[in-house]
Amino acid sequence: MTLKWSDRAVADLDSIHASIARDSPYAARRWVGRLWSEAQQLETTPWIGRVVPELQREEIRELLIRNYRLVYQVGEKTVDILTVFERHRRFPADSSE
Numbered sequence: 001m002t003l004k005w006s007d008r009a010v011a012d013l014d015s016i017h018a019s020i021a022r023d024s025p026y027a028a029r030r031w032v033g034r035l036w037s038e039a040q041q042l043e044t045t046p047w048i049g050r051v052v053p054e055l056q057r058e059e060i061r062e063l064l065i066r067n068y069r070l071v072y073q074v075g076e077k078t079v080d081i082l083t084v085f086e087r088h089r090r091f092p093a094d095s096s097e
Contacts, residue, residue, distance in 0.1 A: 001043050001074075005081045012084040016068070035084060038065050042072060042079045054091045 013032050021028035041048065042063075049061035052071060060082070063070040067087050073080045083092055 001046050002078045003043050004078050008083050009081040038063055039070055039081055046074045046079045
């Protein structure tokens with residue numbers, strides 16, 4: 001499988017980095033690196049995440065990484081990372097488009 005990051009997901013990582021970096025640039029790099037590396041496992045095990053409860057669509061799944069939700073869609077040959085957000089936030093209404 002090929003892993004693809006949507007523009008939105010990349011912007012999400014940038015926002016997460018900026019938010020954490022206000023307190024600790026080191027922690028920001030470490031967290032974004034962890035989110036990125038956790039996503040890499042989807043190339044070989046795309047079905048490892050759970051179905052997103054708000055959507056109930058088998059192909060749209062998420063990895064729960066501490067207090068973040070990494071939402072992705074499994075296709076025939078690709079895994080598309082759709083969005084990354086903090087678990088306490090509401091599910092983005094447009095993230096499955």
